[in-house]
Amino acid sequence: MNRKSFLRSFVPATLGVLLTRQLAAASPRSNIIPSSFPPYLKPGDTIGITCPAGAVDNAELRNCCKVFEDWGLKVRYGKTVGKKWQRYGGTDEERLADFQSLLDDDAVQAIIFARGGYGTMRIIDRLNWDKFCMSPKWLIGYSDITTIHLHVHATLGIPTIHADMSTSLSPKRGMSEQSLENILFGKPVAYIVKGNKHNRSGNCSGILVGGNLTIIQACSGSGSDISTEGKILFIEDVNEYKYSIDRMLVHLKRAGKLAGLAGLIVGGFTATREKEEETYRLSLEELVNEKVSEYNYPVCFDFPAGHVRNNLALKFGVPYELSVSSTDVILNEKSLTQATAG
Amino acid sequence: MILPPYLRAGDTIGIVCPAGYMPAENFQTAVEVLQEWGYRVKMGITPGNQFHYFSGTDEVRRNDLQDMLDDSEVKAIFCARGGYGISRIIDDLDFGRFEKHPKWIVGFSDVTVLHAHIFGKYKIATLHAPMAAAFNEGEYRNAYVQSLKKALEGVKADYQAAAHPFNRQGTGEGRLVGGNLALVAHLVGSASSYNTKNKILFLEDVGEYIYNVDRMMIQLKRAGMLDKLAGLIFGGFTDMKDTTIPFGQTVQEVLRHHVKDYDYPVCFDFPVGHDKENYALKVGVKYKLAVTADSVRLKER
Numbered sequence: 001m002n003r004k005s006f007l008r009s010f011v012p013a014t015l016g017v018l019l020t021r022q023l024a025a026a027s028p029r030s031n032i033i034p035s036s037f038p039p040y041l042k043p044g045d046t047i048g049i050t051c052p053a054g055a056v057d058n059a060e061l062r063n064c065c066k067v068f069e070d071w072g073l074k075v076r077y078g079k080t081v082g083k084k085w086q087r088y089g090g091t092d093e094e095r096l097a098d099f100q101s102l103l104d105d106d107a108v109q110a111i112i113f114a115r116g117g118y119g120t121m122r123i124i125d126r127l128n129w130d131k132f133c134m135s136p137k138w139l140i141g142y143s144d145i146t147t148i149h150l151h152v153h154a155t156l157g158i159p160t161i162h163a164d165m166s167t168s169l170s171p172k173r174g175m176s177e178q179s180l181e182n183i184l185f186g187k188p189v190a191y192i193v194k195g196n197k198h199n200r201s202g203n204c205s206g207i208l209v210g211g212n213l214t215i216i217q218a219c220s221g222s223g224s225d226i227s228t229e230g231k232i233l234f235i236e237d238v239n240e241y242k243y244s245i246d247r248m249l250v251h252l253k254r255a256g257k258l259a260g261l262a263g264l265i266v267g268g269f270t271a272t273r274e275k276e277e278e279t280y281r282l283s284l285e286e287l288v289n290e291k292v293s294e295y296n297y298p299v300c301f302d303f304p305a306g307h308v309r310n311n312l313a314l315k316f317g318v319p320y321e322l323s324v325s326s327t328d329v330i331l332n333e334k335s336l337t338q339a340t341a342g
Numbered sequence: 343m344i345l346p347p348y349l350r351a352g353d354t355i356g357i358v359c360p361a362g363y364m365p366a367e368n369f370q371t372a373v374e375v376l377q378e379w380g381y382r383v384k385m386g387i388t389p390g391n392q393f394h395y396f397s398g399t400d401e402v403r404r405n406d407l408q409d410m411l412d413d414s415e416v417k418a419i420f421c422a423r424g425g426y427g428i429s430r431i432i433d434d435l436d437f438g439r440f441e442k443h444p445k446w447i448v449g450f451s452d453v454t455v456l457h458a459h460i461f462g463k464y465k466i467a468t469l470h471a472p473m474a475a476a477f478n479e480g481e482y483r484n485a486y487v488q489s490l491k492k493a494l495e496g497v498k499a500d501y502q503a504a505a506h507p508f509n510r511q512g513t514g515e516g517r518l519v520g521g522n523l524a525l526v527a528h529l530v531g532s533a534s535s536y537n538t539k540n541k542i543l544f545l546e547d548v549g550e551y552i553y554n555v556d557r558m559m560i561q562l563k564r565a566g567m568l569d570k571l572a573g574l575i576f577g578g579f580t581d582m583k584d585t586t587i588p589f590g591q592t593v594q595e596v597l598r599h600h601v602k603d604y605d606y607p608v609c610f611d612f613p614v615g616h617d618k619e620n621y622a623l624k625v626g627v628k629y630k631l632a633v634t635a636d637s638v639r640l641k642e643r
Contacts, residue, residue, distance in 0.1 A: 054587075085590075086588070086589060086590025086591065087553070087585065087587045087588065087589055087590055117587075118553045118556070118557065121557060121560050122556070122560065125564065217528075218527070218557055218558070218560075218561050219561075219564075220530050220531035220561070220565075221530035221531040221535070221561065221564065221565035222561065222564035222565060223564060224564075225531070243395060243426045246426070246430075247426055247429065247528060248528075250429045250430055250528075251429075251528050251529075251531075251532070254429065254433065254529075254531070254532035254533065254534070255530075255531035255532055256531075279363070279394050279395045280394060280395040281394035281395065282394075
């Protein structure tokens with residue numbers, strides 16, 4: 001009998017939730033499937049929008065509201081929509097209060113962040129996750145929002161969605177909108193994407209974690225620091241010098257984040273400042289591969305997620321099967337029965 | 343805490359470039375001046391050598407530094423420049439001989455990795471100080487490069503600096519640690535990180551986006567590195583960059599924000615960093631920091 005049915009049959013509801021939370025906290029350290037799962041959406045559900053980092057105004061949200069409307073969802077704007085303080089969507093206190101209120105709001109089944117930029121790290125340690133733990137909801141975003149993906153995985157083990165945010169979604173229905181809709185409404189993730197000649201072939205399975213490389217290494221040593229042991233790590237970044245990407249990968253390696261991976265998925269490393277840095281000759285693939293050359297796990301490049309057009313949505317915190325060759329890459333979410341079987 | 347022996351006339355200083363490439367004309371003056379100071383100079387292979395961005399492959403740079411660490415003739419290792427690259431080789435260096443026969447390691451910027459690693463793991467003092475570029479254009483005569491000369495000779499440091507409106511008054515005593523903020527943040531969670539409790543932490547940086555400085559200070563804070571310090575010295579934060587949507591604060595305002603809830607003495611614009619103003623500081627050694635309304639004094643104990 002698996003853990004979930006044991007809990008359901010023997011333990012009263014509240015105690016079950018407490019145990020679930022303990023298990024959820026324990027799960028990042030091993031590869032058990034998360035016991036606490038946000039319910040998938042259905043038409044009529046509400047999606048909330050808040051600004052933990054950069055600012056956004058109403059006009060910028062018109063497109064994504066059309067998308068949510070198409071999906072049959074109601075939209076709730078947080079108080080930070082339309083607010084601006086320095087480079088953020090409101091003061092730290094305002095952004096914290098707004099995020100908190102949407103986290104705790106029973107009438108909101110998912111939160112999609114307005115945009116990235118910078119600022120989530122300034123408030124992450126002051127959020128209270130108790131209510132969210134009891135009734136989790138989908139948290140959607142990428143880039144600076146990686147802080148939330150890492151924090152929720154490290155402390156709660158609850159899945160989140162790495163995907164385009166409010167300001168990037170458009171009713172023109174590309175892969176990024178389609179893939180996000182699929183995940184939100186419960187379709188298991190199943191992707192086949194183009195390979196790359198620098199890929200290191202192999203198959204593996206593990207829980208998918210990660211996000212923006214700058215944020216992952218910036219969370220090293222903090223309460224949001226994740227263990228990557230036995231997991232599939234996804235990394236992406238934008239606008240970085242190659243020596244800086246190099247240094248961040250060295251940071252991950254020296255912090256023990258690369259040794260025990262099941263697999264490594266390298267997404268978009270867009271707008272790298274190559275022109276300004278003529279002397280740094282290693283290509284991205286070379287500089288990644290030299291960091292992981294002593295390990296055996298599969299490594300793939302150019303995965304279409306990150307600061308790229310058609311940013312494929314990824315459900316973090318759940319197990320996948322990854323199959324890498326130089327011609328293609330297959331990423332399939334493991335079904336619950338597969339996952340509990342082993 | 344182990345203090346490497348101070349230098350005497352005739353001692354040999356080894357010169358290396360453990361990270362970035364440096365053309366020979368940029369370190370020529372430093373070599374001449376070190377000789378004028380009475381030392382013999384032993385050149386490693388990496389100064390003047392180039393492997394695209396670096397002064398050699400990882401293997402070449404590691405071997406060069408290793409040879410200097412193990413060479414019993416060499417009493418101090420002078421890093422001609424920083425750049426980026428020491429953290430690529432730090433875990434492959436063998437400090438066994440160095441531990442038994444310590445010598446001064448001199449430099450700053452990327453050399454912060456060596457200061458952190460050697461203090462953290464071996465409790466041996468190192469010298470955060472100007473490198474070759476600082477000697478050029480006659481600047482070797484200035485008080486900062488001269489402070490390196492004095493440090494090598496064993497003169498105890500006693501530095502005064504101007505007050506800054508953001509300074510927090512007080513005195514504190516403790517071992518001095520730190521260096522380049524980006525590197526200190528980069529080392530969090532690695533084998534080269536160290537405990538900052540009861541220490542005087544000093545931080546400087548150059549050419550960073552202000553929001554990055556904010557983020558790196560948050561990283562230090564979340565790693566507990568700002569708690570329970572004896573004092574905090576902010577050095578030069580020079581050539582700061584801002585994004586199209588401005589950060590909204592000066593870099594000093596950002597730094598001040600992150601230390602406002604503590605009560606140890608804090609000073610700003612202390613002369614250590616990537617500009618000319620870069621006093622030699624012995625990492626790992628006890629200092630007393632006194633911040634008053636009109637002055638800042640950092641005195642070696």
